[in-house]
Amino acid sequence: MDNRSHTLGRDVGNADAGRPATRTGDVMDEIRRRMSGRVLTPGEKLPSIRGFAKAMKVSPSTVVEAYDRLAAEGLIRSRPGSGFYVAGAVPPLALAEVGPRLDREIDPLWVSRQSLDAAPGVLRPGCGWLPADWMPEGAIRRAIRNLAKAEDTLLADYGSTRGSLALRGLLARQFAAEGIDAGTDQILLTASGTQAIDLLCRFLLQPGDTVLLDDPCYFNFQALLRAHRVRVVSVPYTPTGPDTARFAEALEAHRTRLYITNSAIHNPTGASLSPQTAHRVLIMAAAHDLTIVEDDIFADFEPEPSPRLAALDGLSRVIRIGSFSKTLSASIRCGYIAARPDWIEGLVDLQVATNFGGPSPVAAEIVLGALGDGSYRKHLAGLRSRLARRRREVSALLEPLGIRPWVEPRGGYYLWCRLPERTDGAELARAALRGGIVLAPGNVFSVTQSAPDLMRFNVAQTGEPVIDGLRRSLRAVGGGG
Amino acid sequence: MDNRSHTLGRDVGNADAGRPATRTGDVMDEIRRRMSGRVLTPGEKLPSIRGFAKAMKVSPSTVVEAYDRLAAEGLIRSRPGSGFYVAGAVPPLALAEVGPRLDREIDPLWVSRQSLDAAPGVLRPGCGWLPADWMPEGAIRRAIRNLAKAEDTLLADYGSTRGSLALRGLLARQFAAEGIDAGTDQILLTASGTQAIDLLCRFLLQPGDTVLLDDPCYFNFQALLRAHRVRVVSVPYTPTGPDTARFAEALEAHRTRLYITNSAIHNPTGASLSPQTAHRVLIMAAAHDLTIVEDDIFADFEPEPSPRLAALDGLSRVIRIGSFSKTLSASIRCGYIAARPDWIEGLVDLQVATNFGGPSPVAAEIVLGALGDGSYRKHLAGLRSRLARRRREVSALLEPLGIRPWVEPRGGYYLWCRLPERTDGAELARAALRGGIVLAPGNVFSVTQSAPDLMRFNVAQTGEPVIDGLRRSLRAVGGGG
Numbered sequence: 001m002d003n004r005s006h007t008l009g010r011d012v013g014n015a016d017a018g019r020p021a022t023r024t025g026d027v028m029d030e031i032r033r034r035m036s037g038r039v040l041t042p043g044e045k046l047p048s049i050r051g052f053a054k055a056m057k058v059s060p061s062t063v064v065e066a067y068d069r070l071a072a073e074g075l076i077r078s079r080p081g082s083g084f085y086v087a088g089a090v091p092p093l094a095l096a097e098v099g100p101r102l103d104r105e106i107d108p109l110w111v112s113r114q115s116l117d118a119a120p121g122v123l124r125p126g127c128g129w130l131p132a133d134w135m136p137e138g139a140i141r142r143a144i145r146n147l148a149k150a151e152d153t154l155l156a157d158y159g160s161t162r163g164s165l166a167l168r169g170l171l172a173r174q175f176a177a178e179g180i181d182a183g184t185d186q187i188l189l190t191a192s193g194t195q196a197i198d199l200l201c202r203f204l205l206q207p208g209d210t211v212l213l214d215d216p217c218y219f220n221f222q223a224l225l226r227a228h229r230v231r232v233v234s235v236p237y238t239p240t241g242p243d244t245a246r247f248a249e250a251l252e253a254h255r256t257r258l259y260i261t262n263s264a265i266h267n268p269t270g271a272s273l274s275p276q277t278a279h280r281v282l283i284m285a286a287a288h289d290l291t292i293v294e295d296d297i298f299a300d301f302e303p304e305p306s307p308r309l310a311a312l313d314g315l316s317r318v319i320r321i322g323s324f325s326k327t328l329s330a331s332i333r334c335g336y337i338a339a340r341p342d343w344i345e346g347l348v349d350l351q352v353a354t355n356f357g358g359p360s361p362v363a364a365e366i367v368l369g370a371l372g373d374g375s376y377r378k379h380l381a382g383l384r385s386r387l388a389r390r391r392r393e394v395s396a397l398l399e400p401l402g403i404r405p406w407v408e409p410r411g412g413y414y415l416w417c418r419l420p421e422r423t424d425g426a427e428l429a430r431a432a433l434r435g436g437i438v439l440a441p442g443n444v445f446s447v448t449q450s451a452p453d454l455m456r457f458n459v460a461q462t463g464e465p466v467i468d469g470l471r472r473s474l475r476a477v478g479g480g481g
Numbered sequence: 482m483d484n485r486s487h488t489l490g491r492d493v494g495n496a497d498a499g500r501p502a503t504r505t506g507d508v509m510d511e512i513r514r515r516m517s518g519r520v521l522t523p524g525e526k527l528p529s530i531r532g533f534a535k536a537m538k539v540s541p542s543t544v545v546e547a548y549d550r551l552a553a554e555g556l557i558r559s560r561p562g563s564g565f566y567v568a569g570a571v572p573p574l575a576l577a578e579v580g581p582r583l584d585r586e587i588d589p590l591w592v593s594r595q596s597l598d599a600a601p602g603v604l605r606p607g608c609g610w611l612p613a614d615w616m617p618e619g620a621i622r623r624a625i626r627n628l629a630k631a632e633d634t635l636l637a638d639y640g641s642t643r644g645s646l647a648l649r650g651l652l653a654r655q656f657a658a659e660g661i662d663a664g665t666d667q668i669l670l671t672a673s674g675t676q677a678i679d680l681l682c683r684f685l686l687q688p689g690d691t692v693l694l695d696d697p698c699y700f701n702f703q704a705l706l707r708a709h710r711v712r713v714v715s716v717p718y719t720p721t722g723p724d725t726a727r728f729a730e731a732l733e734a735h736r737t738r739l740y741i742t743n744s745a746i747h748n749p750t751g752a753s754l755s756p757q758t759a760h761r762v763l764i765m766a767a768a769h770d771l772t773i774v775e776d777d778i779f780a781d782f783e784p785e786p787s788p789r790l791a792a793l794d795g796l797s798r799v800i801r802i803g804s805f806s807k808t809l810s811a812s813i814r815c816g817y818i819a820a821r822p823d824w825i826e827g828l829v830d831l832q833v834a835t836n837f838g839g840p841s842p843v844a845a846e847i848v849l850g851a852l853g854d855g856s857y858r859k860h861l862a863g864l865r866s867r868l869a870r871r872r873r874e875v876s877a878l879l880e881p882l883g884i885r886p887w888v889e890p891r892g893g894y895y896l897w898c899r900l901p902e903r904t905d906g907a908e909l910a911r912a913a914l915r916g917g918i919v920l921a922p923g924n925v926f927s928v929t930q931s932a933p934d935l936m937r938f939n940v941a942q943t944g945e946p947v948i949d950g951l952r953r954s955l956r957a958v959g960g961g962g
Contacts, residue, residue, distance in 0.1 A: 092684050093683065095831055132638055135633070145626070152613040155810060155813075156811060157811055158597055192837055195835065204574075334841075346576065348594065352593050353590060354679040
């Protein structure tokens, strides 16, 4: 953890080192940060002294001093009469340094890593998955035992470029039940749901393009887009989907290539798209030639299907992606893309070039076995009612702390909650972390950093010990009832 | 297959459509190709009429005609007094259109897909893997049966960001035996060997950078680098490693960021790096601040370890990558990166952002189980002697056809062979494909397209039926003994 905070949180790293920050040092740090974040690349001209002084709220002489020192370190070079330029080779990409500099408590990458690498005993109400003992263990073990008897080619060969035909067939039948007519050739299995989106970004975007996100949205969308060096604009998410007036404004103001969203049981809000909003979004998308990636990862948590962009559009400009990590297993990694056939062709090329195929065929076989297990449908039904109960219970536990759901979700395990007045989520997360609890404060999800007073709770990971810790943390930061 | 040839091979597609090629059409096609390959992007200026006419060997009026027609189609726009510019939005990336336009028989992506998606009964002496019945089936099945009894957290959770600690520990011990001192924190598990290289390219490169490859080299290196939009330069590979004089020239002539190579049992040649060449390459790399990715995927096929750049350098500027696809299973996908600790930190961020982790923890557990199985060491020893015998047998079968190994490999399953005089490998591959045999002609591997008279054979996939088909194909193209 020390190592991590050092790398990901520059502020923390400096404070740890006990080096007093100076204004010149701040300017130097900012330039170094832009270089490792590749905002400034070798050969590029540095900001003008006057302009940068204004932006950094320091005097021009401080910037001159900083540039001179960076030149002495060999990082930049002066060309008399022209200015300063970045010297040397491109440094490795430091993803944490791309985009705005954030406190580690609200940095998407830091929160992901904190949840994934949490020490045993750490509580994770901020994480994005169900506890292992909520998963269909019996079905998984049966699928693995059957796998041990599979044909040797399945256990040893690379498999086909689109992935297991049987699993794609099963998906195609599920889509057909929703009214989406997709042949198995329109489905590509991927190494994960995240990799599905990554592959689509590589396929559709180039650096400098504009991508539209919901505000708030799943935080890893932002981390992922940093890796693609694109511009992110956002529209507020309402209880019935994106704010359509703001959506229209955004499309007018920016030539937008892609919109990435969850329609059903939106992450983090738990809201679901209404039919009217879905229809309006598709009309605007058509007018502006916008492509939409609909991440359907929470679909199986719905009591009955709510409107889907992919179903209305018929996989023309909407691309569906998903995975089995939320209801089956996060360990057996397998995602998918359903899209126009000609796009799938291009995506296959890209996936062969960058991963020599998609998911492990062995993983796809376990998924297929578990989904086809007689117990799986019952597992889903049980999960839905258990979660409905748990959402009510956790709401009741949070209520006395002055923490209240923003909307009542149709399903799933998230409660997006408003904190007591004048409570800063990041501050609360910092306090909770000292007590061994990883929270997911609102601004981790907010593109515009406009959700400091909100927090996402995973109800399946929020028990009495979390509530107790939360109560203590609220007292420590001076908030709460 | 029809679908594939249509998408990947423009020439083939046009011929199929029966549209006679015209000079104007050729120029239009070339511009379209550059647009879908993103060599030309929206807003960019088209080549000058005079310059492009010269490059395409047509008259300037032909180019004017082509540009006018493209403008009429709305693909480009004329700005009076300034020239023609690309209009509209960026099209999806067509990887097959990046770089030189190749016959499908020698297009790296096409050959990969042809091998992966081959219909049952098609013979694949050109493919890059062993038949399933050469793999350690017993060890894999035992590992899967043990997996069925694993803890529920292993079967259901995402796992840590670096991947299975036990598997990283096993790798660290193997590295230590080679004299490479790498802590488990210096090892990152990835979804595959290819994904390991892809992650490193994203970490170290940006569009326009220069990357050095061996000529010939593993063909997917070229396909992968297309996705990164970098410039590729190459140096000839000799029986003792890259030609060091040419290596020096390349580093002098181009500011080169990265060199990607296999040191032991080089693909496709089967050659191995000599100690002197290894030492010289590292000295040159230090002088030019070159980073090296050493792909060690064939390591276990060596009778005893040959020199490794990573071992000489100690993971300072050399990064080791590998996977278990060649000796254990290609279905259980898992690769790794061993590198400087600070680089691993950055790579973890990038892998979380783009794949929310590395390999399936379930896959890593099967790999760990199979590697630790009592039978695995014996499997490797058996594989080595079986392949040594098979290399001799296939050499003897190819000899009467006038096909002779370029070098005698120390191990592995490839024979890089010279074809009979005046035989064109691509033509031979085309003829063989009609007979249901997928070959891997030399120019698939050659960056400079200078190996038309060479061919890579996978000895484990080259039996009597392949030899018979090859004899017929050689006769059909008028070559051979």
